[in-house]
Amino acid sequence: MDMIIKAHDDRQTILVCCGTGCTANGARDVFNALQSKLKDHPDIEVLPVVKATGCNGWCEKGPLVRIIPRDITYCSVKAQDADEIVDKTLLEGILIKRLLYRDPVSKEHLASHHLTDFYRKQHKIALRNIGEIDPAQISDYLEREGYQALKKALQKMDSQEVIDTVKAAGLRGRGGGGFPAGNKWQACRNASGQEKYIICNGDEGDPGAFMDRSIMEGDPHTVIEGMILGAYAVGASHGYIYVRDEYDLAVQNLGQAIKDAHSHGYLGNRIMDSDFSFDIELVRGGGAFVCGEETALMASIEGRTGEPRDKYVYPTEKGLWGKPTVINNVETWANIPVIILHGAEAFAAVGTENSKGTKVFSLVGKVVNTGLVEVPMGTTLREIIYEIGGGVLKKRSFKAVQTGGPSGGCIPASLLDLPVDFDSLTEAGSMMGSGGLIVMDDHTCMVEVARYYVNFLAGESCGKCTPCREGIRALLEILTDICNGQGRMEDLQLMEDICLTMQEASLCALGRTAPNPVLSTLRYFRDEYIEHIKNHYCPAGVCRELTTFYIDPEKCTGCTLCVKQCSADAIKGEKKQVHTINESECIRCGECYRVCAFDAVQLGRRDHHEN
Amino acid sequence: MKIKLNGKEREAMPGESILELCKRENVPIPTFCYHQAFGGQGACRMCMVEVREEGQKEARLAAACTYLLNREAEVITESDRIQRIRRTIVMLLKRRAAGDPILKELADAYAAPDLEAVVTEPENCILCGLCIHACEEMGKSAIWSMFRGIDKRIATPYDEASDDCIGCAACARICPTHAISMEEKDSKRIIWNKSFELVACRRCGKEYATREEIEYLKERSDYGQENLCESCRKKTLAITVKNYI
Amino acid sequence: MQIDVNEYKHENEYKELIENYAGKPESLLAIMQDIQKQYNYLPRLAISLISRHVGIPVSRVYAMASFYKAFSLTPKGRFVFRVCDGTACHIKNSETLLDQLQKSLGIKPGETTTDGMYSVETVNCLGACALAPVMVVNGKVYGKVSPGDLEGIIKEYGGQNHGYDNQGS
Ligand SMILES: Cc1cc2nc3c(=O)[nH]c(=O)nc-3n(C[C@H](O)[C@H](O)[C@H](O)COP(=O)(O)O)c2cc1C
Ligand code: SF4
Ligand code: FES
Ligand code: FES
DSSP states (O other), X not given: OEEEEEETTTTEEEEEOOSHHHHHTTHHHHHHHHHHHGGGOTTEEEEEEOOOTTXXXXXXXXXXXXXXXXXXXXXXXXXXXXXXXXXXXXXXXXXXXXXXXXXXXTOOEESOGGGSHHHHTOOOSTTTTTTTSOTTOHHHHHHTTTTHHHHHXXXXXXXXXXXXXXXXXXXXXXXXXOOBHHHHHHHHHHSOOSOOEEEEEEOOOOTTOOHHHHHHHHOXXXXXXXXXXXXHHHXXXXXXXXXXXXXXXXXXXXXXXXXXXXXXXXXXXXXXXXXXXXXXXXXXXXXXXXXXXXXXXXXXXXXXXXXXXXXXXXXXXXXXXXXXXXXXXXXXXXXXXXXHHHOHHHHHTSBOSSSBSEEEEEEEESBSSOEEEEEETTOBHHIIIIIISOSBGGGOOEEEEEESGGGSEEEEGGGTTOBOSHHHHHHTTOOOTTOEEEEEETTSOHHHHHHHHHHHHHHHSOOOSHHHHHHHHHHHHHHHHHHTTOOOHHHHHHHHHHHHHHHHHOSSHHHHHTTHHHHHHHHHOHHHHHHHHHSOOOTTSOOGGGEEEEEOTTTOOOOOHHHHHOTTOOEEOOTXXXXXXOTTTOOOOOHHHHHOTTSOEEEEEXXXXXX | OEEEETTEEXXXXXXXXXXXXXXXXXXXXXXXXXXXXXXXXXXXXXXXXEEEETTOSSOEEEETTTOBOOSOEEEEOOOHHHHHHHHHHHHHHHXXXXXXXXXXXXXXXXXXXXXXXXXXXXXXXXXXXHHHHHHHHTTOOOOEEESOGGGOEEEOGGXXXXXXXXXOOHHHHHOTTOOSOEEEETTEEEETTEEEEEEEOTTTOOEEEEHHHHHHHHHHXXXXXXXXXXXXXXXXXXXXXXXXX | OOOOHHHHTTHHHXXXXXXXXXXXGGGHHHHHHHHHHHHSSOOXXXXXXXXXXXXXXXXXXXXXXXXXXXXXXXXXXXXXXXXXXXHHHHTTTHXXXXXXXXXXXXXXXXXXXXXXXXXXXXXXXXXXXXXXXXXXXXXXXXXXXXXXXXXXXXXXXXXXXXXOOTTOO
């Protein structure tokens, strides 16, 4: 949570990022210090606000303090900086250079994060308000065109026109499948029945992504406004927001926003004095990845275990309680108000031929700048990873980028110039999924990555249908064997056979896409599998049964960094003396391999050393 | 409504499943989780067929037991693709129920290769879910499918004797792979970690039900009042009817 | 179902929480969440009371509790070590942290020490990937944790009261 300190007379506001990252670095202390310093100023009031978690990719540089409207960003602020910030910057308007961000390339000090490459190359629609407004204040949202789209729709558009606009915009669902939102709405509008439902899917189960969370936490009203517009278009009178269990702050902010929307007449009976009535209820998820699947999600709302059902009849005909239902992802909803207010054309001007608008990615892993990035569809992976992300950490070599989470795949360096949209990723054997982008370097083992996702799914599949449940179990056993050096070459073919049946016969998309992490790594990194199987060697130094580490005496400078890092006390060595690793003590965690600045720690082959 | 079933034109009732149509037309489709009393669950995926509805370009794979026919369509129940899917499913299920004759037979029929059996799970359960439905039908729901993913299994709460269980053994009887262990001796039946007293038929002396089941049935209807086993009950009923006529 | 006599002491509290909601199946998830939040697990008596209130068999309530990760069927430890095993943390070696915790505390993820002091869990992405690998102990976030840091962190929770608040779930 961010904390805002407002000085009403000159309207200066201090935002202290209190997201997970900044809090871990002591943001609360900074906030308290600023607050007590400002006690002398009775005209100052304190309000909480949220910013995208991991927002600037600067969580590392946190705690972050922003001053608006002057647009100043301070990094790595400590509690003892509070006096200086208030006295110098707030009251006298002087920048404190030492707290500014220093561009690693140009070495320039930048006054605001908005001036960095990380920010400048983005194009914000869904994230337009994140970190700029106090999500707990409906007035902040109203100041930034909030509920203007709703007003426009209710006063000037009939429901079909709303659908037509969404269709013309070419908006495709951001929850993974990329189904055209307008067509979905149309099907629901056409479906017979008085009672219809709207659902916002905020389950966000991808284990490496957090964009929906930041939207729900940081700009809850845009989701609500989107849903009201959707309800108006299809003729629904009740909506649900299904929020992932762990997202406490999202629940809190959405709850507040729903309340405020009610009291302002945007929700409830006869919205903005029209004939249209609509209400939203919050549902906390139970903690199950499969509940992101729409039929499982509905089962969960109905009070059952989250098992999907066959979708030969779409939810737009028979959804929640058997009634026509539109379900869309958080980010999809967040785009709606912009489309309605500024028109389909403006929206469709951004993006590629078949994927319009922008997409939010959560760029993480072995990359310099991590965080949420929103870019036009069609931006290449290279631009995202190198220009916005600043390249691979520690200048190591890029190996792959994983997109789409457990349903997606690993894309190799040869495809870095791939323009990212729904179709290009599918063609490459991956998926847009929710928008996770995980950068991997040569220290990441692709077999182990495949195993990681399959293991994740082994616990997250609902377990109802045979191909998914038993297929995952078989894949997991085979992959574990390979990582342990007990794989056989014929296993590769066997895995491909099992994967094919999973894709064709599984009941829901979890099972149908579960093979992607395996198939994509088999497709692009088959060599690595073969190294594990034939040579009992893990080229990344990750699979412990296949790895040993030793120190190259030529390269070792005796800096003792690895000695300090080793939690097993397996490294012996004095300052400026060559170090050695005691194999029997070594737990093969690879810390020394990662920290050594001189590449002195080398990979050995396990069986060679044992002989 | 016209359906082209394996090339032959057939008449289907709107809303009926492909599987029901096939049953009526004597087109064999292998199933595990379907039962005529409860319909299809779409869980085992053995019944996959290819369907192309009018207006669709390509045929798609679908579970025959849950696909309801509402438009004219073309259905194919045997193809290389379908064969391959069934082979893999049998291969995967056989690891759970290695000793079961039905799966052995199917494995031979589909030429499914052997995978090493899962040692941790010798219980033969293929998670078809029929027992849950049978128990639910009895109005008891003493068992359900617990946990999820690869840990999913059928159990009573806490794996303990359940207050709801009446020992009727409907679950054990419906199980295609005889995976539910039940022991009967000394006028006792032990099932789902609970021991029940067996009651003998007043007429023929056969132990035919547990005390709890009889009590429960009495509560629900007048059935069971006479303490007769199924076949003796029918016989006495026939005599009564004859006398009446 | 065997119910611990101690649970009957709380019977009225359970009932109060349960009766906040209508006796309908769709209340099930919310009721279970409230109980879990309050007691850090779902006591047996509560499961049986919930079953009666919403009119769903005990087996199905238990099935829900075992299906969803938000619920726990046994009480959790006083200090819950939640190690992020989201993708970003995983490729930055979160597994080593779990191994080390197992060594130090003797428990695997999902388990609780017999003295009821510690539980270890894995979670998926905490949204602080920039600080990977991340660990949270009763709400306090630790970033860029190396295996070497663990000993010190465990010491912080070495039985004394360190501002422990009952928020871990
Ligand atoms: C296993 C699985 C998990 C999913 N998880 C999510 C999720 O976390 N959030 C989401 O919005 N959609 C998720 N989806 C996609 C939804 O089923 C659904 O397609 C989506 O919510 C529709 O919204 P959209 O058209 O706006 O994308 C998931 C699908 C599957 C198969
Ligand atoms: S594919 Fe997997 S998650 Fe989907 S229904 Fe089958 S078992 Fe459940
Ligand atoms: S019989 Fe159709 S899926 Fe089992
Ligand atoms: S993966 Fe651990 S915080 Fe994101």
